[in-house]
Amino acid sequence: MNSTEREDDVAALFPVTPDALARLHEQLEHRAQADGLIDIAYRTVDSPVGTLLLASTTSGLVRVAFQREDFDRVLEALAEKVSPRLLRAPGRLDGTARQLDEYFSGARRTFDLPLDYSLSAGFRQVVQHYLPHIGYGSTATYKEVAESVGNPRAVRAVGTACATNPLPVVVPCHRVLRSDGTLGGYIGGLQAKTALLQLETSK
Template sequence: MSVEHHEPEVSRLLAPLEAADPLTLERLHNSLAVCAEQSHALDIAYRTIDSPLGTLLLAASQRGVLRVAFSREGHDAVLQHLADHISPRILLAPARLDTAARELDEYFNQRRKAFDVPLDFSLSKGFRLNVLEHLPAIPYGRTESYTKVAEAAGNPRAVRAVGTACATNPLPLLLPCHRVVRSDGTYGGYLGGTEAKRFLLSLEGAA
């Protein structure tokens, strides 16, 4: 059958959805998300949350939170990267991330100092993974130098690599790379921007 024959049929099928009110579309989407979750067809669920640092994108596999992204990274670009490198079976499905959203809200309101949600480290490997696994050991309200983190991660000379690991941390906030600073006490770079790093350290009383 030609493309010309398909197009009217597709338009006819989609017409009821186009005419549906937003509440109906939301219910249909939620039903789809539930079905995908229950049938284990949903590899990556995502949602957004409001925060003092702007809108954050949260994404999780069935193993745990996979990505936390700031608006300045471009949420669409982040989702495309996840689809390309992890799985194209990705859907807006907030329920899987309810606990992560709640814990982040508690953190920003100074009611939480450590996170308990399971994490998925699929986006990191090698020395960068060693660095990320060390970050939760840096206490709330404290900082460590890039040099000290390099030592803790098993390669005292890899100071620049620590900087790269922090700059590409797929799980900022949950893995507190904002607590890593230069040896002279200056902030150094941060995926969310210098102002975001200053805010987080001030929030924790470390600035």
């Protein structure tokens, strides 16, 4: 059963208006925040590359997910890997949502957000920390990234680090291409990767 089906079941048992449900959720959110009960806050935002799920711990943004990844599965994975104490709490992610809006409108070229890299480890995390150094509107090959992080033979490992990047868009793995100039893979799909590259080169 997905989250929408669960909400429908609750609504059937307790017939209240959508506005009343929204107010109840807002009260729950504020109370949980005040009592320090939310380890992971999440929300969704619309974007030119589709709806994105944003999730944040108290340390920073921990996950950006594309709809094709299945938001329910992403939330289940966060509950298992980070903490089961998660709640839709849009307020904690207002700053992230604002910076993404600025990025997609062409008004922002770098993100200034606290990031939580705890979903990655080892070499993958090293690569993901490096990716923001590839400038807006620029690209690098997997080989160049491997060389830049001091392991020139780890081209495939760089590809894996990009493919498993938990913070796409904000941590710009879309700027990494194959040596022949072709796109390579992308967690959001090649259409999204193309759209992000075109956005950055058109401004």
